[in-house]
């Protein structure tokens with residue numbers, strides 16, 4: 001139960017969310033400074049989901065993620081310096097600079113793969129669950145994916161096999177479609193599924209589904225912990241549908257910081273909650289919501305929260321300098337690690 005967490009754990013959870021936020025704000029600035037030239041996606045507004053799900057996992061559990069992966073990789077404890085270096089295509093990057101933002105992964109922390117092919121991670125995590133079941137033990141495989149993945153045929157095959165074979169797979173559907181502009185409105189393509197209630201999809205296969213508020217650390221953690229426990233008991237897959245409002249900066253095709261960098265004093269200073277983003281500051285920003293909860297419960301003071309934010313900023317400032325100083329991955333090695341040199345049939 002997250003209500004059993006001590007103050008230190010709650011502060012660590014808030015800090016992890018803040019590190020993800022400051023990492024991605026830094027990334028937008030690096031893009032504006034033309035330090036990298038790739039399409040990229042931000043996890044801002046969804047930090048509570050990734051951090052809380054990963055809190056419910058153990059060290060032997062496996063994960064697969066998507067194009068919107070930064071938050072998952074950092075939540076699992078990846079080094080922000082090496083994650084940033086990866087996105088900047090540097091030799092010191094987590095994946096040697098070959099993966100970039102879309103394939104950022106940390107195999108040492110249990111990431112099976114990061115697939116930017118929408119729906120790809122569902123099948124990869126299902127395969128992971130198959131392997132884990134064959135190995136015995138009680139580790140689980142987790143798929144993080146967006147609502148758009150449920151438009152892909154591979155998702156249906158994967159859910160079917162996981163249900164048929166009772167595989168230990170936890171499916172985390174991050175539904176950020178609420179408020180999405182969609183391609184017709186000049187924004188990123190949003191769901192175009194004929195299914196209006198996505199929870200009916202896993203339910204059709206007999207997979208239990210829980211819908212939770214994806215901005216609520218406690219609600220996500222409790223649902224994820226139940227799903228993980230079901231898998232560990234050998235009772236087959238489970239599905240968590242975590243719903244968030246789409247963050248304004250992820251509505252256009254290219255990420256923006258329409259509210260500027262996060263101002264942590266807005267957690268308690270309501271006089272700042274005005275203008276076009278008032279509703280976001282009050283009701284949607286998951287970092288603000290969790291920080292306010294800690295304040296209300298007496299688990300943190302305003303100065304604790306400012307100090308955690310300072311730590312997050314210092315970590316990312318250091319990561320930025322380190323990544324920028326790292327040597328670029330040589331273009332001539334682009335095809336290394338792709339072809340097997342001594343192919344035997």
Ligand SMILES: Cc1ncc(C[n+]2csc(CCOP(=O)(O)OP(=O)(O)O)c2C)c(N)n1
Pocket residue numbers: 041067068116117118119145146147148149176177188189190191
């Ligand atoms: C198979 C496939 N089709 C299209 C794309 C282009 N694409 C990248 S992200 C995206 C939208 C995915 O929506 P969702 O899964 O809900 O994730 P979100 O970006 O909303 O977090 C699309 C269509 C892709 N990467 N893969």
Ligand SMILES: [Mg+2]
Pocket residue numbers: 146147148174175176177191
């Ligand atoms: Mg989506």
